[in-house]
Amino acid sequence: MTLQLRVYVPPHPLIKHWLGIARNAATPPALFRSAITELGRWLSYEAVREWLPTQDLTVEGPLEHANVTLVDPEVPMAVVPILRAGLGLLEGAQTVLPSASIYHLGLVRNEETLQPECYLNKLPEKLHPETRVLITDPMLATGGSIMAAMVELVNRGINPELTRIVSVVAAPPALQKLNAAYPGLIVYTATIDEIVNEKGFIVPGLGDAGDRIFGT
Numbered sequence: 001m002t003l004q005l006r007v008y009v010p011p012h013p014l015i016k017h018w019l020g021i022a023r024n025a026a027t028p029p030a031l032f033r034s035a036i037t038e039l040g041r042w043l044s045y046e047a048v049r050e051w052l053p054t055q056d057l058t059v060e061g062p063l064e065h066a067n068v069t070l071v072d073p074e075v076p077m078a079v080v081p082i083l084r085a086g087l088g089l090l091e092g093a094q095t096v097l098p099s100a101s102i103y104h105l106g107l108v109r110n111e112e113t114l115q116p117e118c119y120l121n122k123l124p125e126k127l128h129p130e131t132r133v134l135i136t137d138p139m140l141a142t143g144g145s146i147m148a149a150m151v152e153l154v155n156r157g158i159n160p161e162l163t164r165i166v167s168v169v170a171a172p173p174a175l176q177k178l179n180a181a182y183p184g185l186i187v188y189t190a191t192i193d194e195i196v197n198e199k200g201f202i203v204p205g206l207g208d209a210g211d212r213i214f215g216t
Contacts, residue, residue: 005179007170007187010046015039019190022168022206029215033088036213039168039190040092040136047164047188048096051132052077073099076128080105080153082137082145083120085210089136089166097134105152107145109200116148127156133163138209140167140189141202143174150182160184168209169193171202 021027021035053075058065077097081090083106090102106120127133133153137146146165154160161184170189173196178185195203206212 004183005175005185005187007175007189007192008046009189009191010043012042012046015042015046015190018042019168023204025207027212029212032212033214036088036138036168036209037092040089040166041095042092043089043166043168043188043190044093044096044134044136047134047166047186051162051164053132076131077101077134078103078127078131079134079136080123080149082107082135082149085138085213086136088209088213089138089168093134093136093166100134105149107148109144111199116144118148118152121152123152123156125156127153127158129157129159131158131162133158135163135165136167137165138168139202139205140165140170140174140178140187141196141205142171142200143177146174147177147181150178150185154182164188169202169205171196 018035018038022032053072054069055072056069059068077100079093079097079100080103081087083104104120104122107116107118109116135149140146160182163185165187167189170187170192172194193202193205197203
């Protein structure tokens with residue numbers, strides 16, 4: 001069966017609420033930052049629902065033995081925030097995956113060519129092929145940054161089928177590129193906007209998520 005990129009827009013009321021706060025141009029940076037953190041939390045919660053490896057064990061309870069299911073600590077997990085804006089989602093994601101390793105990847109878009117340029121790469125030389133990788137990137141617009149991130153990760157041994165992307169707003173150009181190159185991926189996003197303007201911004205989108213998170 002041919003693989004195809006799967007994109008989930010969870011119908012959770014808290015995701016809709018915090019997206020609405022983030023959409024509002026009048027939202028001050030502190031509240032916008034909180035909205036992105038909460039979106040990182042709830043979208044990550046949805047993303048790991050059937051993704052976390054588990055093991056069935058028997059434990060000694062207060063009264064008698066009990067059969068339990070726990071997250072398998074032997075399977076490596078990693079969160080890769082795409083700097084700067086991905087840091088906003090990271091705080092929420094870490095509440096869901098507190099034991100995951102964090103590998104920062106700094107990409108900035110050249111405003112003339114709209115192509116990503118890497119200024120920080122803290123990925124290890126090799127990642128275990130069974131590593132579950134969660135990428136946080138609020139805006140999937142033209143697809144340049146997320147495609148560059150995927151190239152770096154695949155070159156280091158990750159399996160796209162074990163990878164999840166958490167974003168706030170996704171647009172067709174980025175999703176089409178991901179589908180063509182990595183059809184085994186799964187994306188969780190708060191919404192899909194149809195338009196990317198000539199400057200590479202999603203419309204209506206959120207504006208520049210990094211600037212709004214950090215008040216710059």
